[in-house]
Amino acid sequence: MSALRLRDLRRSFGQREVLGGITLDIPAGQFVALIGRSGSGKSTLLRAIAGLDDGVAGSGRLEAPARRSVLFQDSRLLPWETVLGNVTLGLSGPGARQRGLAALADVGLEGRAGAWPGALSGGEQQRVALARSLVRQPALLLADEPFGALDALTRLRMHALLFRLVERHRPTVLLVTHDVEEALVLAQRVLVLDAGEVALDLPVPLSHPRRRSDPRFEDLRHALLGALGVAIEI
Numbered sequence: 001m002s003a004l005r006l007r008d009l010r011r012s013f014g015q016r017e018v019l020g021g022i023t024l025d026i027p028a029g030q031f032v033a034l035i036g037r038s039g040s041g042k043s044t045l046l047r048a049i050a051g052l053d054d055g056v057a058g059s060g061r062l063e064a065p066a067r068r069s070v071l072f073q074d075s076r077l078l079p080w081e082t083v084l085g086n087v088t089l090g091l092s093g094p095g096a097r098q099r100g101l102a103a104l105a106d107v108g109l110e111g112r113a114g115a116w117p118g119a120l121s122g123g124e125q126q127r128v129a130l131a132r133s134l135v136r137q138p139a140l141l142l143a144d145e146p147f148g149a150l151d152a153l154t155r156l157r158m159h160a161l162l163f164r165l166v167e168r169h170r171p172t173v174l175l176v177t178h179d180v181e182e183a184l185v186l187a188q189r190v191l192v193l194d195a196g197e198v199a200l201d202l203p204v205p206l207s208h209p210r211r212r213s214d215p216r217f218e219d220l221r222h223a224l225l226g227a228l229g230v231a232i233e234i
């Protein structure tokens, strides 16, 4: 069963076609990374799937689960709500607070429930955003460069955290990233977008934990860098 079905999906800004007819099936529970040069259409595709592309001309068919969460590069927390308030925003029912606290515990921030977002580091804010996404138990998690603004060490920690949480909740994931290693550490499949088309659909048949020193990892990295048109030997 496909969680996500795209048929000849096209999007244009004015005369400029940004997505040139994308056909794609992503099975439920698959972790897919979407990589591509700047301007290749990654965010446009993700926003189309998220249902956030108002004002863009388009055609094609798109089937995606209604229960979806979106993560952005910035946490987009409401500064006037506490950390817990942000996580539970819009949740109803008597269990909402407990669910929020459990989600904060999942990301290691149970002690900061009453804090204001402004008092948290960038990495902590992204962890809150992750808790806010997952507390809704989405069938589809859409993430647009969620770790792009974080330092390298925090990013590695976030990879481990995201992986652990995805293993537990099993949503289908579409992760936009610029980072080839991030894609290869996390995803079961990597799509390379080039000028609005899928130029490469690469399975990542490696078990976890994945090691960058694994020669198969290195082969996949070369394949991706080649598809991205990056010269490896300098």
Ligand SMILES: Nc1ncnc2c1ncn2[C@@H]1O[C@H](COP(=O)(O)OP(=O)(O)OP(=O)(O)O)[C@@H](O)[C@H]1O
Binding pocket: 013, 018, 036, 037, 038, 039, 040, 041, 042, 043, 044, 045
């Ligand atoms: N609102 C808009 N109006 C006009 N053109 C746009 C708009 N949003 C995006 N574009 C254009 O569409 C193309 C694809 O943009 P998109 O943001 O999807 O690329 P991207 O692959 O996510 O890039 P990046 O990696 O730099 O974020 C770009 O050429 C961009 O200039």
